[in-house]
Amino acid sequence: MTSEPISGGVDIMAGDDLARQQPSARRRTVRGLLVRSLGIGLFLAVVLVYFALSTSNFLTPSNIADILSGVAVLGIVAIGQTGVIVSGGFDLSVAGVLPLACVLFVQFSNGGASLPVALIETLAIGAGVGIVNAVLIVNAGINPLIVTLASMSVAGGAAYTITNGTTLALTNVANGDLGNLAVGSLPWYLFVFIALAVVAAVIMRFTVFGRIIYALGGSREASVLAGIRVNLVITVVYAVSGLLAAFAGVVTASQILAGSAGVGSTTALTSVAAVVLGGAALSGGSGGIIGTVGGVLVLGCLSNGLALMQVQSFYVQIITGVALIVAVMFSRLSQILSR
Amino acid sequence: MEKLLVADRISKSFGPTRALHDVNFELCGGEVVSVLGENGAGKSTLIKIISGVLAPDSGTLVIGGKPRRFARPRDAIAAGIAYIPQELAVVGSLTVAENLVLGSWPSRLGMTTPRAIIRRASEICERAQIDLPLRQQASTLRLGDLQEIEITRALARDARVILLDEPTAALSEAESSHLFSLIRSLTARGVGVIFVSHRLEEVAGISDRVCVLRNGRTAAVVDGGSASHADLVRYMVGDAPAVERKPRPPVQGPPVLSLRGLSVPGHAGVTGISLDVRPGEVVGVYGIRGSGAATLAECLGGELRHQSGELEVGGQTAALPRSPRAAARLGIAYIPPDRKRGGLFPNLSIGANLGLAHLRADSAGGFLLAGRERARAQAVLRDFHVAARSENQNAMTLSGGNQQKILVGGRLQSARRLLVAQEPTRGVDIGARREIHQHIRRFAEAGSAALLVTSDVEEAVDISDRVLVIRNGRLVAELAGDRLSQSSVVAAAAGEQGTGAAA
Structure with missing residues (x-):
């Protein structure tokens, strides 16, 4: 393609305009990006300041460590959920996969499997549930909400069937050591969560695969026309979500040193809430890992801070719901301002 | 005859574009008046003004007899004007009877019963003197029947003027002739019908008068029976020999793409289309809506x-491409007709939109190379003179023309052999x-084809x-050199006999 000017004065003016506006344009884009991710950051700051002022022990190192360790499980699930929602999907099945993985990890370990074997087997089953979700969504054309609602029920039910409604103690002592692995007061899984978040953020932002996920969420039709293997991408996204939910289940097992089908039942909607708090639209195509981590931290701080203020736990639910609406309105507002 | 509707020196501009300029239009009771004109002649603007969508x-x-100003479509409906759009407002999941009573459900204390609905619906049919299968689900009906539902609804509201916007575009021949007998029964009752169509033989057959628009002006108003097709075409495209065409040497060499006996079944399908596209040439394919021209493009686009x-x-x-990926592998780049539906990604920046077709080239080990993507985007912004602040700007914040430049520029970058636009x-x-035209020509002159x-x-x-002109799914004419003009193309597409031998 050549670059010689094609037609008269107006076009050349446009070109000049472009050159003149370049620096301010860049500044404006950077500001837009900042304002957008600031939405949740600002909200987080408000929450932090409020609790710091109204309780004496909120901003202490040990409480911060508590908050961070407390959000890791939700955070790991929310990372997978971010990929699914940005691609234009929805994954409720995490709330079934998490307890199933918790139970299976204990079952495999008690059956004599070594830590790596039990881990890999559990993760493979989690990814398998994700793949089944994707096949039903892609090939049978069923709505993701319905598919993953069903698989949440099936996986959660399978966990209860295995445990027969009881709690299985983790008797494989070697695998149970996982529960004690920590750096100071920071447990091992916190570091895994941070590492996963960094890797996921890099994938979403700087890789071809990440770009494709955003494109798919923006317009499925245009993605197909652009030659993107849409079905493959959807499969990978759900498989990763299932795998991360299973990993969250293993973490839970190592926390309670037992397998219980009763864990993680709220993660489906809480993880969606965290992703949306982070600025994602449920219609897909927007959002990101940094925002999601912010959303997870807001939820963690709210439940921790309110507990410190000795607010009863059912009020916490109400306040979390209100905060979700406020935060989403906040992020819409900042998006409008950044235009 | 009583004058139902008179439009007197109507003008309408959209920004600097003058869509209508002192257009006059008259419709009497019991008359069919057709509105004829090329795309952009002002047909749809006139229809929107009559039906109250635009002022x-x-x-x-x-x-x-009374001067009226419509602020909204409701006002036009209240004045007895019923607009039957191409996209019918019929709810497929409901029965015909339920569709007929939509908006005026029969109810007693907020309750309604299937029997009450059927009773109300049959009253409506009786008033309109049209028989409809009331208990059938609307989605099982054919398009012609759905139009009948809309017309029945209009008549039940005592509409005196019925506006049919390209009603036959997607109808089979049998359905069309059924529609025409319905139109005749309407006019026999004193209703006036405004009929918009591209098909000359239909227009000539049904109309009492034909109003031809060209470039927003009334080019002619002629009697339906007396005007020849050639006259109508001349009024539509004007006398001027279109444009001065630079004589281009006939293109030689083996074809870039050669298609033999392409058939696509179904609605707006095509039958037995064969064509060659040689390097260096731009081949136009023209056909009215539903002719199959769009189907040909979709087929080549995979x-x-x-x-x-x-x-x-x-x-x-090569195998006919059955996916956009397969088409891309053949070196075909496809520009879909609607940039909002299949062209651009509304959530991505200009740079990301342009980069999507080149993800493999613009990445290393799966990581995007931002510099290459930026260079690529800036080349398009520069070559097409896109008025954008930067390539990081969201693509949807651009004007329609600039969005289209992004779409075309991106596809031209990825077309190796053939651009199907x-x-x-x-x-x-x-x-x-x-600008888009010049880039498409230049792309072809560089040795590819479009x-x-x-x-x-x-x-x-x-x-x-x-x-190449396509009519009813068949290639009916190939026009080049001296024989290529707007009138010859329109005449061939509209089905006038004797223009251009079938290819």
Whole structure:
């Protein structure tokens, strides 16, 4: 393609305009990006300041460590959920996969499997549930909400069937050591969560695969026309979500040193809430890992801070719901301002 | 006869574009008046003004002897004007009876019963003197029957003027003739019908008068019976020999793409289409809506599954592409007709939109190379003179013309052998249109080829070396050189006998 000017004065003016506006344009884009991710950051700051002022022990190192360790499980699930929602999907099945993985990890370990074997087997089953979700969504054309609602029920039910409604103690002592692995007061899984978040953020932002996920969420039709293997991408996204939910289940097992089908039942909607708090639209195509981590931290701080203020736990639910609406309105507002 | 509707010196502008200029229009009771004109002639603007969707800048509408101003479609409906759009407002999941009573459900204490609905619906049918299968689900009906539902509804509201916007575009021949007998029964009752169509033989057959628009002005008002097709075409496109065409040497060499016996079954399908596209040429494909021209483009773009025929690309036999990926592998870049539905990604920046077709080239080890993507985007912004602040700007914040430049520029970058462009300048301003045309020509002159599928006859004639005309799914004419003009293309597409031998 050549670059010689094609037609008269107006076009050349446009070109000049472009050159003149370049620096301010860049500044404006950077500001837009900042304002957008600031939405949740600002909200987080408000929450932090409020609790710091109204309780004496909120901003202490040990409480911060508590908050961070407390959000890791939700955070790991929310990372997978971010990929699914940005691609234009929805994954409720995490709330079934998490307890199933918790139970299976204990079952495999008690059956004599070594830590790596039990881990890999559990993760493979989690990814398998994700793949089944994707096949039903892609090939049978069923709505993701319905598919993953069903698989949440099936996986959660399978966990209860295995445990027969009881709690299985983790008797494989070697695998149970996982529960004690920590750096100071920071447990091992916190570091895994941070590492996963960094890797996921890099994938979403700087890789071809990440770009494709955003494109798919923006317009499925245009993605197909652009030659993107849409079905493959959807499969990978759900498989990763299932795998991360299973990993969250293993973490839970190592926390309670037992397998219980009763864990993680709220993660489906809480993880969606965290992703949306982070600025994602449920219609897909927007959002990101940094925002999601912010959303997870807001939820963690709210439940921790309110507990410190000795607010009863059912009020916490109400306040979390209100905060979700406020935060989403906040992020819409900042998006409008950044235009 | 009583004058139902008189439009007197109606003008309407959209920004700098003058869509209608002192247009006059008259309709009497019991009459069918057709509105004829090329795309952009002002047909749809006139219809929107009559049906209350748009308000005219100047001029008056006189309905039943009284001057009226419509602020919204409801006002037009209240004045007895019923607009039957191409996209029918029939709810497929409901029965015919339920559709008829939509908006005026029979109810007693907020309750309604199927029996009450049927009773109300049959009253409506009786008043309209039209029989409909009341208990059938609307989605099981054919398009012609759905139109009948809309017309029945209009008659039940005592509409005196019925506006049919290209009602036959998607109808079979039998359905069309049924519609025409319905139209005759309407006029026998004193209803006035405004009929918009591209099909000359229909227009001539049904109309008492034909109002021909050209470039927003009334080009002629003629008696339906007396005007010949040739006259109508001349009024539509004007006397001027279109454009001065630079004589281009006939293109030689083996074809880039050669298609034999392409058939696609179904609605707006095609039958037995064969064509060759040679390096260096722009081949226009023209056809009215529903003719199959769009289907041909979709097929080459890899959007269809159930086609048959033989394809050679670059001298080698190839399978007809059954996915956009397969089309891209053949070196075909496809510009879909609607940039909002399949063209651009609304959530991505200009740079990301342009980069998507080049993810492999613009990445290393799966990581995007931001520099390459930026360079690529800036090349398009520069070459097409896109008025954008930067390549990081969201693509949807651009004007329609600039969005289209992004779409076309991106596809030109990824076309290796052939560009298949469908309506590449629909709804863009004249500057963007000229620029897109020049880039398509230049792309072809650089040794590739372009197949331009368009319903814009001016565009087809202006930038193509030759134009293929498709009617009812068949290739009916190939026009080039002296025989290529807007009138010859329109005449062939509208079905006038004796223009251009079938290819």
